[in-house]
Amino acid sequence: MKKLALLTTAIVFAIAGQAAAAEKVRIATEGAYAPWNYKDSAGNLVGFEIDLAKDLCTRMKADCTVVEQAWDGIIPALQAGKYDAIMAGMSITDKRKKIISFSRAYASTPAKFVVLKSSPAAGFKTMEADINLMEVSDGEKASLGELVSQFKGKTVGVQVATTHLNFLNEYLGKDVTIKTYDTQENLDLDLQAGRVDAALASMSYWAPLLKGDKGKDMIAVGPNLTGGPFGAGVGVGIRQKDTKLVGMFSKAITESIAAGVVSKLAIKHFGFDASVK
Amino acid sequence: MNWELMNESWPELLAAVPVTLTLAASSLFLGFFLALGISLMRVSKIWIFSNFAYFFVYLFRSTPLLVQIFLIYYGSGQFRDFFESIGLWVFFREAWFCAILSLTLNTAAYSSEIIRGGIQSVPFGQIEAAKAVGMSKFLLFRRITFPVAIRQALPGYGNEIILMVKATSLASTITLLEITGVAKKIISATWSPIEIFVIAGIFYLVINFIVTRIIQSLEIRLSPQLFRDRKSWWQSLTQNGKRTVGTQQTFR
Numbered sequence: 084m085k086k087l088a089l090l091t092t093a094i095v096f097a098i099a100g101q102a103a104a105a106e107k108v109r110i111a112t113e114g115a116y117a118p119w120n121y122k123d124s125a126g127n128l129v130g131f132e133i134d135l136a137k138d139l140c141t142r143m144k145a146d147c148t149v150v151e152q153a154w155d156g157i158i159p160a161l162q163a164g165k166y167d168a169i170m171a172g173m174s175i176t177d178k179r180k181k182i183i184s185f186s187r188a189y190a191s192t193p194a195k196f197v198v199l200k201s202s203p204a205a206g207f208k209t210m211e212a213d214i215n216l217m218e219v220s221d222g223e224k225a226s227l228g229e230l231v232s233q234f235k236g237k238t239v240g241v242q243v244a245t246t247h248l249n250f251l252n253e254y255l256g257k258d259v260t261i262k263t264y265d266t267q268e269n270l271d272l273d274l275q276a277g278r279v280d281a282a283l284a285s286m287s288y289w290a291p292l293l294k295g296d297k298g299k300d301m302i303a304v305g306p307n308l309t310g311g312p313f314g315a316g317v318g319v320g321i322r323q324k325d326t327k328l329v330g331m332f333s334k335a336i337t338e339s340i341a342a343g344v345v346s347k348l349a350i351k352h353f354g355f356d357a358s359v360k
Numbered sequence: 361m362n363w364e365l366m367n368e369s370w371p372e373l374l375a376a377v378p379v380t381l382t383l384a385a386s387s388l389f390l391g392f393f394l395a396l397g398i399s400l401m402r403v404s405k406i407w408i409f410s411n412f413a414y415f416f417v418y419l420f421r422s423t424p425l426l427v428q429i430f431l432i433y434y435g436s437g438q439f440r441d442f443f444e445s446i447g448l449w450v451f452f453r454e455a456w457f458c459a460i461l462s463l464t465l466n467t468a469a470y471s472s473e474i475i476r477g478g479i480q481s482v483p484f485g486q487i488e489a490a491k492a493v494g495m496s497k498f499l500l501f502r503r504i505t506f507p508v509a510i511r512q513a514l515p516g517y518g519n520e521i522i523l524m525v526k527a528t529s530l531a532s533t534i535t536l537l538e539i540t541g542v543a544k545k546i547i548s549a550t551w552s553p554i555e556i557f558v559i560a561g562i563f564y565l566v567i568n569f570i571v572t573r574i575i576q577s578l579e580i581r582l583s584p585q586l587f588r589d590r591k592s593w594w595q596s597l598t599q600n601g602k603r604t605v606g607t608q609q610t611f612r
Binding site: 178262264 | 548
């Protein structure tokens with residue numbers, strides 16, 4: 084019933100000088116996946132995607148509203164027409180493309196395992212530091228083998244309904260115990276408590292966390308994972324019948340990337356340029 | 361409705377039924393004995409006992425079960441060093457233990473009030489009579505108070521059992537894959553909440569249908585005088601027209 088929890092505390096971007104005929108676009112975000120989208124201490128939605136949404140809406144000359152929606156109901160509620168677009172760090176995957184459409188990608192960040200500094204896996208590195216699962220070379224295949232043997236018999240935590248869970252099921256499902264969490268924050272708590280041996284999430288999530296106080300006992304290990312189940316970057320999720328909106332978003336994203344806005348926002352929020360050129 | 365998806369998903373959900381049943385059964389079993397103790401403390405004339413019981417009931421009835429489960433599981437994780445030092449971390453590390461602990465404490469709080477109601481409803485005359493024939497306090501409790509109290513409390517307790525079966529769904533918030541947890545997991549991969557929750561709902565309906573039948577037959581066994589005229593539910597379905605005749609005969 085998370086669908087009903089769609090919060091009405093929406094932020095309206097009042098765009099100055101906007102004609103009354105401007106297209107109304109409702110954008111949903113999770114509000115619990117820093118630094119992509121989260122809430123500040125006053126409870127306002129902030130983050131990379133909130134800033135980017137503002138820029139894209141100005142470019143599309145649209146009248147945008149950002150609403151909050153729990154992650155596990157974010158696609159069903161889109162289809163039920165509660166809002167028109169999803170900007171919630173959602174990777175473009177084949178599986179999701181069967182259900183909804185995506186704009187072009189606006190950001191891409193690798194996935195990475197994180198363990199406690201006291202863990203035996205704390206120094207773990209693979210031969211190949213980057214593994215692109217789209218086309219796996221021999222060296223990358225060997226590195227995937229190293230990954231499997233490192234975490235064999237261990238418990239790995241992951242947020243439910245993510246590409247990271249799909250990766251674990253596909254590549255480590257037989258060798259590790261997978262524990263799923265409804266929010267990334269709950270997973271962090273259990274990693275700290277030692278109930279899971281490792282956690283898998285996007286580096287965009289880990290980078291700011293590891294720098295802060297919350298991540299002082301944690302360390303990112305293993306390869307940078309991209310492609311395959313991780314999809315082709317993060318894009319705006321839109322109902323399949325709204326082809327016009329897909330086009331509007333893709334055009335605005337291309338403009339925004341060309342203007343350097345996406346890079347600037349990525350560096351501000353992630354600490355590295357995650358824009359897709 | 362995607363019938364194909366429903367047909368594919370029900371075996372996975374069915375496989376989660378034992379988890380739900382284990383959670384409900386073990387917490388109800390442990391909770392019943394805890395509730396019995398709490399209710400006896402509650403009716404005790406020693407103030408420290410009755411106040412403790414009052415506080416316990418107040419604490420667990422006045423906070424949401426979701427909050428209790430969350431605090432016991434993630435809260436204990438925050439104090440790992442402490443739990444390790446007293447050797448209890450091996451228990452608190454497990455989501456199973458935390459779920460059963462919070463469900464047990466919660467049901468104990470509610471059930472103890474139900475049992476207390478039963479104990480206090482025992483007619484004073486019966487207790488007086490038992491005392492008059494020289495029964496000891498324990499014998500009086502075993503032979504008079506307890507059987508009468510349980511009989512009185514059973515309908516209310518049946519309600520509690522059904523509530524507990526449904527409350528196990530909250531264990532999904534601490535990573536346990538019972539019926540609701542598995543349903544959420546399937547939904548996250550298929551984005552079809554309606555189909556999956558319909559199946560999950562049917563499973564809960566079937567479980568609670570069986571539970572209500574068991575409680576009803578227990579009620580009939582313990583208080584046959586109230587059901588003397590009652591036909592079994594199956595008979596009442598098949599011989600519906602003849603029921604009024606039976607009622608009249610009883611009044612004669």
